[in-house]
Amino acid sequence: MYITGWTALLAALGAIPATITRSQDIAWLWMFGVLTLAVIDALAAPSTRSIGVRREVPHAVRLTESTTSTLTLANTSSRRVRGAVRDAWPPSAGAGPNRHRYSLKKGRTQVFTTPLMPTRRGDRKAAHVTLRMEGPLRLAGRQRALPVNTTLRVLPEFASRKHLPARLARLRELDGLSPILMRGAGSEFDSLREYVIGDDVRTIDWRATGRRADVVVRTYRPERDRRVFIVVDTARLSAARVGDAPRLESSIEAALLLSALASRAGDRVQVTAFDRVERARAQGASGSVLMPVLASALAPVEPHLIETDWPALVRLIGERLSQRALVVLLTTVDIALVDSGALQAIAALQRDHHVVLASVDDPDEGQMLESRGDVEAVYTAAAAARGRIERDTVIARIRKSGADVVTALPDDIAPRLADTYLALKASGRL
Amino acid sequence: MTTDIEVTSDGFTRRAEGPGVRRRVAGAKWFLGIALLVMLLAVIAYAQRADNDYTPLSIKNYEPDGARALAEVAGDRGLDIRQIDELSDAHIFDPDATTLVIANGQSLQAFQARTILDYPGDVVIIGDSQALFAELGEDLWVVESTERTLEAGCSHVDARAAGTVTTSGAVIAGTTDATARYCFTASDNGGSTVVFTHGTGGGRVTLVADPAIVINDTIDNEGNAALALRLIGKHDKAVWYLGSYFDTTTLTWTSADGPQGPAHRDDIPASTDFLPPGTGNAVFALVLAMFVVALWRARRFGPLVHEPLPVVIRSSESTRGRARLYRSAGASGRAAASLRASAATRIGARIGVPRSASKAALIAATARAAGRSAAEVEAILYGPAPQSESAMMDLVEQIDTLEREVHRT
Numbered sequence: 141m142y143i144t145g146w147t148a149l150l151a152a153l154g155a156i157p158a159t160i161t162r163s164q165d166i167a168w169l170w171m172f173g174v175l176t177l178a179v180i181d182a183l184a185a186p187s188t189r190s191i192g193v194r195r196e197v198p199h200a201v202r203l204t205e206s207t208t209s210t211l212t213l214a215n216t217s218s219r220r221v222r223g224a225v226r227d228a229w230p231p232s233a234g235a236g237p238n239r240h241r242y243s244l245k246k247g248r249t250q251v252f253t254t255p256l257m258p259t260r261r262g263d264r265k266a267a268h269v270t271l272r273m274e275g276p277l278r279l280a281g282r283q284r285a286l287p288v289n290t291t292l293r294v295l296p297e298f299a300s301r302k303h304l305p306a307r308l309a310r311l312r313e314l315d316g317l318s319p320i321l322m323r324g325a326g327s328e329f330d331s332l333r334e335y336v337i338g339d340d341v342r343t344i345d346w347r348a349t350g351r352r353a354d355v356v357v358r359t360y361r362p363e364r365d366r367r368v369f370i371v372v373d374t375a376r377l378s379a380a381r382v383g384d385a386p387r388l389e390s391s392i393e394a395a396l397l398l399s400a401l402a403s404r405a406g407d408r409v410q411v412t413a414f415d416r417v418e419r420a421r422a423q424g425a426s427g428s429v430l431m432p433v434l435a436s437a438l439a440p441v442e443p444h445l446i447e448t449d450w451p452a453l454v455r456l457i458g459e460r461l462s463q464r465a466l467v468v469l470l471t472t473v474d475i476a477l478v479d480s481g482a483l484q485a486i487a488a489l490q491r492d493h494h495v496v497l498a499s500v501d502d503p504d505e506g507q508m509l510e511s512r513g514d515v516e517a518v519y520t521a522a523a524a525a526r527g528r529i530e531r532d533t534v535i536a537r538i539r540k541s542g543a544d545v546v547t548a549l550p551d552d553i554a555p556r557l558a559d560t561y562l563a564l565k566a567s568g569r570l
Numbered sequence: 571m572t573t574d575i576e577v578t579s580d581g582f583t584r585r586a587e588g589p590g591v592r593r594r595v596a597g598a599k600w601f602l603g604i605a606l607l608v609m610l611l612a613v614i615a616y617a618q619r620a621d622n623d624y625t626p627l628s629i630k631n632y633e634p635d636g637a638r639a640l641a642e643v644a645g646d647r648g649l650d651i652r653q654i655d656e657l658s659d660a661h662i663f664d665p666d667a668t669t670l671v672i673a674n675g676q677s678l679q680a681f682q683a684r685t686i687l688d689y690p691g692d693v694v695i696i697g698d699s700q701a702l703f704a705e706l707g708e709d710l711w712v713v714e715s716t717e718r719t720l721e722a723g724c725s726h727v728d729a730r731a732a733g734t735v736t737t738s739g740a741v742i743a744g745t746t747d748a749t750a751r752y753c754f755t756a757s758d759n760g761g762s763t764v765v766f767t768h769g770t771g772g773g774r775v776t777l778v779a780d781p782a783i784v785i786n787d788t789i790d791n792e793g794n795a796a797l798a799l800r801l802i803g804k805h806d807k808a809v810w811y812l813g814s815y816f817d818t819t820t821l822t823w824t825s826a827d828g829p830q831g832p833a834h835r836d837d838i839p840a841s842t843d844f845l846p847p848g849t850g851n852a853v854f855a856l857v858l859a860m861f862v863v864a865l866w867r868a869r870r871f872g873p874l875v876h877e878p879l880p881v882v883i884r885s886s887e888s889t890r891g892r893a894r895l896y897r898s899a900g901a902s903g904r905a906a907a908s909l910r911a912s913a914a915t916r917i918g919a920r921i922g923v924p925r926s927a928s929k930a931a932l933i934a935a936t937a938r939a940a941g942r943s944a945a946e947v948e949a950i951l952y953g954p955a956p957q958s959e960s961a962m963m964d965l966v967e968q969i970d971t972l973e974r975e976v977h978r979t
Contacts, residue, residue: 142869151858152862154855155855155856157855158852159848167855168858191584214582216584226872267873267876268873268875283869283871286585380881380884380888445881502885502886515959515963516893518963526904
């Protein structure tokens with residue numbers, strides 16, 4: 141049961157008879173009278189059984205984009221029903237005005253929309269739909285919360301897609317498709333053509349030149365159909381915040397940009413989110429299907445406050461990959477990697493594949509390094525310096541095993557990783 | 571809760587058939603029993619309430635601070651005593667045979683006090699009242715005395731009949747007109763508990779400084795009852811006025827010459843601060859309505875929604891934690907070593923000395939770039955660890971200066 145503002149107003153009107161009669165007893169009587177009337181009105185209100193509720197949302201929406209939740213009410217009773225309905229969503233779903241008044245004749249349906257503007261990636265589970273059925277006097281009514289299961293999947297923002305056109309242009313240059321650079325880079329033999337002034341003399345194919353009257357050069361193009369295996373680390377270090385968001389968000393952005401680029405380059409992309417077990421997985425998709433599949437797979441991934449099981453990750457990659465591939469580990473470079481067996485795992489992977497380790501730097505660190513003034517600030521600078529030295533040591537040990545390491549600030553990690561990929565492709569190290 | 575929900579084939583969710591509120595209420599006999607009991611108790615409480623009030627000095631109040639005992643005894647002896655909340659309710663038709671008692675005159679204003687003192691009959695004023703005292707004499711006020719039992723000490727017939735009274739210590743200090751008589755005088759400060767004087771209208775005015783003389787708790791002490799009964803029972807009728815802040819009316823009476831208004835009618839200021847009659851009841855009704863408003867606003871439109879929140883620990887927290895550890899341990903040597911190493915790395919990168927180069931090579935290159943002696947550079951970058959925090963601060967200063975010199979080139 142609930143009471144409306146009309147009941148409160150009616151109770152306040154009791155001031156008039158109380159003033160006229162100058163009696164507190166009249167004020168008491170008036171209030172109890174109003175409350176009794178409200179109770180009677182609530183008992184006369186239609187049952188909460190008389191309304192059926194259906195809620196529909198689109199399957200998925202990209203973060204920062206808006207959508208709507210559609211609520212349909214159907215009056216299944218034989219009388220007119222009036223009241224209000226609340227379409228409840230958690231705060232991070234960014235629901236706009238979600239309370240609607242309805243008035244339904246017998247057998248009618250009515251549709252309401254609630255605007256949604258999610259503020260966080262992941263599966264947003266809707267809360268109850270609460271129905272209020274007004275009594276005939278509008279003083280009070282009945283209330284009931286119905287659990288209507290609805291889930292809105294909020295996909296990663298993929299803000300790094302703005303870096304994609306520049307990287308694709310660079311890829312076309314590598315491919316030799318661009319009219320500016322006639323000779324493609326890379327190591328895979330493509331075709332023979334006539335020498336033009338400006339070509340590298342080292343690419344002249346003397347054997348073919350001997351067979352023909354002209355000087356002939358070989359052209360190369362980057363390898364195609366390579367495997368790219370991206371691992372998004374969801375262990376405890378991915379939960380820490382850098383800037384405004386957890387590290388994991390930057391890792392997902394980087395994974396999305398690299399996947400988009402690699403699939404355009406003709407490589408086959410697999411993505412896995414891993415800590416001690418596999419949290420999400422996207423493989424087997426290519427072309428235009430890849431990005432939706434990938435975004436949907438990575439959408440519900442959350443950081444877990446546990447340590448990564450590196451040997452298990454090596455076994456998983458061994459099962460999934462049968463030929464040489466580019467393995468990208470989106471994790472965090474930290475002194476903890478030394479103890480957790482990560483270095484051995486990277487060395488093991490590097491034997492069969494090429495490993496690139498990408499890590500998000502903390503933008504606060506530079507500021508802390510330069511902090512001076514009092515003793516506390518200097519100790520902070522010393523701690524930051526010590527952290528950086530330790531990290532440099534770890535990076536040097538990883539590089540020693542032949543793997544590449546990319547570190548950048550949260551906004552730069554995606555383009556930097558994409559550039560590293562292009563550089564590897566250009567130099568034919570894939 | 572989830573068990574009584576059904577989902578139809580076309581995707582609509584609704585509450586399943588089940589016992590409704592009405593049937594559940596009807597089924598719960600104990601609920602009806604409790605409801606009846608509560609109503610019965612409410613009726614009993616109401617009936618009790620009508621017979622009593624809790625206002626101090628009220629003649630309906632049988633609490634220790636009420637004056638019911640006095641009124642009951644006086645009534646039994648034939649006194650027609652009536653309590654009023656507003657001066658305009660006095661309805662006095664024969665001032666010569668009606669005693670006006672002002673109990674709790676604290677809230678009276680000057681224009682009301684003047685109409686009271688104009689009253690030609692007897693007036694008894696119990697307790698403090700700034701307005702009335704100010705009209706009677708400039709230097710009348712109530713002070714505290716340490717004496718609790720006081721002798722009459724004067725020739726007034728009522729005082730002599732009472733003999734001795736007990737008080738809670740309030741006495742009147744100062745003097746009023748020449749005809750006034752001061753009784754029950756305290757020896758420590760010369761104040762009197764009872765002052766017999768005259769009003770501007772010629773009526774006899776009796777000031778009783780201490781309500782302890784009339785309240786239920788202490789009326790049976792010594793001569794309190796005798797004094798109180800003699801003061802209010804001088805005539806056949808008594809009007810007991812209980813002051814309240816909502817009362818802005820003035821006293822009127824009808825004498826043999828016809829209805830009498832306040833003589834100082836023109837003195838009454840037309841102030842917007844005056845509250846119309848019934849304001850107190852209106853405020854009371856609105857306060858009750860506030861409870862209904864609270865009921866209206868307190869009912870939530872459905873349950874609260876849960877939000878699973880992500881971690882909010884910043885990545886830099888671990889570095890700051892390490893800094894606090896250094897500080898609490900006073901690890902100035904270790905901190906300086908870290909800063910030296912990182913500065914050496916940066917300088918090396920700047921002037922192109924590889925990380926694998928020897929210490930001597932770095933020192934030589936740095937000395938050249940900074941224009942300093944090699945010994946100086948070695949002392950800064952590889953000298954002994956500082957022993958105190960102040961030494962560490964000095965060293966940091968030197969490292970920064972060296973780094974600036976290198977970067978300038």
